[in-house]
Amino acid sequence: MKLVIARSNYFSYSETFIDEQIKQMQPFAVLYEGWQPSRLYQGGSIYPFPFNQLLVRGSLRRLLPSFYQKIYTHFLRKYLREYQINALLANYGPLGTHIAEACQAENIPFGIVFLGFDANETKTLENYGKRYAEVLPKAKAIIAVASAMKSTLEKICGPLPNLHIIPCGVDLQQFYPAKEKKKGGPFQLISVARFAAKKGSLLSIQSFEILLKEFPNAQFNMVGDGPLWQEAKDYVQAKGLEKHIHFLGAKSPTEYLPLLQEADAFIQHSIVTPSGDSEGTPVAILEASATGLAIVSTRHAGIPEAVIEEETGILVNEHDVASMGQALIRLAANPALCQQMGMAARKHMAEHYEVGRLSQKIKQLLS
Numbered sequence: 001m002k003l004v005i006a007r008s009n010y011f012s013y014s015e016t017f018i019d020e021q022i023k024q025m026q027p028f029a030v031l032y033e034g035w036q037p038s039r040l041y042q043g044g045s046i047y048p049f050p051f052n053q054l055l056v057r058g059s060l061r062r063l064l065p066s067f068y069q070k071i072y073t074h075f076l077r078k079y080l081r082e083y084q085i086n087a088l089l090a091n092y093g094p095l096g097t098h099i100a101e102a103c104q105a106e107n108i109p110f111g112i113v114f115l116g117f118d119a120n121e122t123k124t125l126e127n128y129g130k131r132y133a134e135v136l137p138k139a140k141a142i143i144a145v146a147s148a149m150k151s152t153l154e155k156i157c158g159p160l161p162n163l164h165i166i167p168c169g170v171d172l173q174q175f176y177p178a179k180e181k182k183k184g185g186p187f188q189l190i191s192v193a194r195f196a197a198k199k200g201s202l203l204s205i206q207s208f209e210i211l212l213k214e215f216p217n218a219q220f221n222m223v224g225d226g227p228l229w230q231e232a233k234d235y236v237q238a239k240g241l242e243k244h245i246h247f248l249g250a251k252s253p254t255e256y257l258p259l260l261q262e263a264d265a266f267i268q269h270s271i272v273t274p275s276g277d278s279e280g281t282p283v284a285i286l287e288a289s290a291t292g293l294a295i296v297s298t299r300h301a302g303i304p305e306a307v308i309e310e311e312t313g314i315l316v317n318e319h320d321v322a323s324m325g326q327a328l329i330r331l332a333a334n335p336a337l338c339q340q341m342g343m344a345a346r347k348h349m350a351e352h353y354e355v356g357r358l359s360q361k362i363k364q365l366l367s
Contacts, residue, residue, distance in 0.1 A: 210325025
């Protein structure tokens with residue numbers, strides 16, 4: 001099958017799930033650049049001059065959006081036809097609505113992967129809800145990474161028999177437990193997340209503060225950056241927690257794997273934001289689980305599917321900092337429970353979240 005995968009960014013360290021999808025599915029080509037992706041990973045563009053110039057595209061998109069969509073559809077159709085593409089997979093709902101017309105005109109099956117905000121955020125649904133209702137029933141496959149998205153999308157579009165729940169996966173060869181862990185020493189907590197509102201980084205920090213009252217030597221490594229990074233740093237400084245909480249910035253998976261392997265537990269306090277933004281299935285939780293870590297997180301979006309309560313981790317309600325703090329104390333006080341949950345988490349990933357198997361499911365839906 002000659003498959004094209006479309007995404008909005010050439011690379012984003014917070015979109016490792018799309019990088020993994022590309023690695024596993026080995027497409028003929030990858031298109032990227034915004035919701036109307038036209039540039040190719042291997043270089044070049046679906047556009048001839050002058051449309052291949054960023055200034056021209058940007059101006060047309062801004063000043064004449066409907067006309068630009070017609071230009072986009074024309075050249076995307078030409079590309080699909082010229083290279084005899086058999087299927088197109090679009091990441092994120094808005095992007096899927098922009099590629100749909102060209103695929104339909106060329107009679108090419110297309111799929112759309114919904115990953116989180118695109119099925120939840122109020123502004124996105126206001127802007128794209130009408131397009132979703134028109135496009136989604138015509139797709140060969142709609143893939144939602146968490147079952148919580150199904151009701152939202154079907155509220156907009158009506159019943160979608162082409163909707164499949166296939167979570168993001170994890171590469172078990174890339175993420176694995178340490179052969180030997182250091183015994184003793186302070187309790188080590190880790191998070192790997194953008195400092196964005198839905199990730200609840202400040203709530204994780206406040207939960208860790210509760211842990212420190214009982215375990216004053218505990219340490220917390222926070223991997224990632226983002227719009228709320230400075231706010232979190234300021235809070236930590238104001239509370240005098242710099243010796244306990246370490247901001248390590250954005251890192252690649254190969255860079256943060258050793259940090260996961262050294263940790264005792266993983267934390268992420270995901271929440272629905274006031275704008276309606278929400279997670280899908282947080283890949284960092286899958287990676288930490290595959291590394292053999294007990295997870296402390298919230299009952300949010302696809303997390304209760306990825307984390308089996310009291311078996312692979314401890315879940316609390318969104319914004320319940322007190323309960324999350326107590327969950328951390330419970331794990332810090334019981335290293336055997338940490339280890340038991342971590343082993344169960346690795347097993348759960350192997351049985352239900354192995355990325356190669358999940359990628360093949362998506363590919364089969366498009367064939």
